[in-house]
Amino acid sequence: MRAALSGREIPLPGAEIGSVSFDPALSLTATTLTIAAVVLLVTLCVQVYSLWYLRDDPRRRSFQSTVTLFGAAMLLLVLSGDLVLSLVGWEVMGWCSYLLVGHDSGRAAARRAAHKAYLVTRAADIALVSGVALLVAGAGTTSLAGITEHWQSTGARLLGAPLVTWALLMVVVGVLGKAAQLPFSDWLPDAMEGPTPASALIHAATMVAAGTVLLAQLAPLLASATGARVLLGLSVSATMVLGALLAALQADVKRLLAWSTVSQVAIMLSPFALVGAGPQDHGAVGAGLAHMYGHALFKALLFLTLGWLATTAGGTAATRLTGAARRHPVALVSWALGLAALAGVPVLVGGVSKEHVVAVALASTRDAGRSGEPAWLPVLVLGALLLTVVLTAAYSARAFVVLAVGRRDEVARTRAVMPPAIVAVLVVLAAGTTLGAIAIWLGAFDPAGHASLLLLLLVTLLVLLGGAAGAWACLDRDPVGDGTGRASRLAAAGLHADRVYVAGVVVPVLALARLVRFVDDAVIGTYVRGAGWLVAGLGGAGEVAHRRSRPGSATLLVALALLLLLGATLVVLLTEPAASPGVLG
Structure with a gap:
């Protein structure tokens, strides 16, 4: 089960702290190195993009320094072979996200969004730190291998099973908070108040995807913690569907991408709710990490493309962006490729990784109910996945129609010239989105989750169905929308989750x-x-x-x-x- 993350470890200087042995190490495997490479690539693209995007900002150097620290913290988490090192990277990312979201501190909306993101994720982190403390104190070591070995030993498994379950429950709560899953999902769309490069980094390669790595590191223990997996499965199943619905109703394209991130992160976390005991893993760990890898590439492409188009159009509202990509070939191709990968078109990296996730859920339904496992959980996750595939294709088609088609009178704008640095960034990310599936096919992730041809055809059919529904809806009525409808107002307000927080x-x-x-x-x-x-x-x-x-x-x-x-x-x-x-x- 730990095949996706097992491999060579480089020990670092440690220490004895009371009865606990601090044994830091770096884990270098095909999986961790592939994810680290994507983190580095996206961070580099964001840095280059920021040179242009924040060219007149007096605090640009501060922003770029924070971006560097953000990427380094994610690398520490990805390459860590020690639970405390993972926790350090996790907490540093939370602090960096607060600084990036609130970069434009002169605006009240940016300050409020930064405070909200920090408070919500910190509240969830209380549970995470408590769970980590239980695991470390019980095992007497901070090493991931040592913790796994201790809690999987016969004596600890018999006497400490309830303790492990409670510890993993708290870890899952922390992951749900950082990943913006229900009931913590409302902070991420509000974080769009930050600069577009910050949004690209937070949504693509760091922060919200960090929980996927942490659960992969603890997957052997998660397999025996049924209660924790049930909580995770219930949350991600509801979140992926709700996030897709809210994305489809947004009148602001940037918030559409934000809610799509909420939904896609739920997809990449869903295999961990189905991690089986023993050999019945079905490639769950590898499938989740593969979708994290693919999502980082196409979501960074989408955000950075949108950021450039928004500067030419004067905003991110759909009414302003109508037809904005039509006169810019690089932006048009980048937007189309990113949305196609988001929708799950086969061969593209997003389509291949999503097929692996669906394959894990489908295989898990065959083993439903064995060894006391809840029989309904794989069925629930599979149903939510298939519904989300259709909804994602639908709102992706709408987003393409809004920016790439538009009405002829609204497209007649002065054509802006895209800087060469931005062209290079978009071309690199577009190439990654197109060719990134090669790494999955070559086995950089767990090969046990390969999708069958029949499943590939099923997912393709669902994508076509959703895309056709989205395109038909755009032809049947105004695809842009002015955000004045009741459903649009509710979606823009995140179903008034703030009122729930207040109450x-x-x-x-x-x-x-x-x-x-x-x-x-x-x-x-x-x-x-x-x-x-x-x-x-x-x-x-x-x-x-x-x-x-x-x-x-x-x-x-x-x-x-x-x-x-x-x-x-x-x-x-x-x-x-x-x-x-x-x-x-």
Whole structure:
């Protein structure tokens, strides 16, 4: 099962921290090196693109430094053979995303989006850190190999199964938060307030895809944690369908790509909900990583193409972008290739990786119900995948019609000249999208998940069906839409998830804060103030008595106080029961 990530490890200097052995190492395999190469490629393309996109921004160097750190953190996670190193890369990416989304800090919308992304992902990370701490503390080592070996040993498997399940449940919650899956999905579309290069990096090669790598590293343990896989399966099944529906309803093309990322990340996480025990892996780990690899290429291509078109059109609203790609051959081809890969057209990298994911789900349905596994989970995931394939093809067709076809009167704009650096970036990513499937065919990922010809035909049919439905909808009515319809407003607001956050989190927290303040002021404060008043009163009375008393009166008062103290002592001594001789003897 760990075939996709097993291989040569390069140990790094470690240390003993209490009872835990810190054993950092780098894992160099065909899989990790392929993913690392894609991360480097996308990061390099984003850096080159930023030189043009932020050419007039005084904070461009700060932005590019953060991009470099972002890419380095993702590389650390991908190549890590140590769970603590993976956690370090994970947390650094969260901090970098906050800086990139809020880069234009002069705008309130950018600041709010950055705060929202940071708070939502940090809330989920509380669970992740807790799960990692349980796994490391129980195993006594931070090494991924050591953790897996310990928790899969006979004794630990019998005695620590509930602990592993709880730890993996918390890890899954952390992954769902970072990957923008339900119930944490609303932060990612709002993160579109960041510059387009930042969006390309966050959506394509880092951040939201990081959970795929972390689950692949822990796949051997995830296989035995049924509860964690059920939670993951329920979340990703709902998210991939909901994300595709919301993408289809967007009147802003950049938010369409954002919701498509939410849906596609759910697809790449879905095989991990079906990781089987023993040899019945069906290539789940490799399929998830393969789709992560393919998604990085075509989603970076789409975002960077859209970024250039948006600068020529003056915005990302569909009404502004109508026909924007029609007069720019490089942008038109790049947009078409990216959308075709997103839709799942065969041969392109997105189509091949998606077929592998569907193949895993289909194979898992044959083993449904064995060894106590929930029989309905593979069926649910497979059904969600097939429905999402159709919906994805439909909104991809709509996005192509909006930008590439348009109406003749709206296309008659001045033709902008694309800078050579941008042409080079788009050509490189387009070549990766077209030829990237070769790496999958050559076995860079787990070869057990190869799709059959029948499945290939089924997925192709679904893509054609969805694409035809999307094209027909565009011909039947205005494909652009002005965003004033009820469904479009709901989709633009993310189904008002902010209201759910307010009702489910903000209101209870504020109510608890008011209760604590009331108890502090009205209850505890009353006793404190009462004690203060008593001391002040006694002090005042003593001061008055001192001023008005004579020396003889003062002596009398002291004598009376001593007599009272002596009398109280005698009463206590006389009423105390005699000590038992047995106790002393």
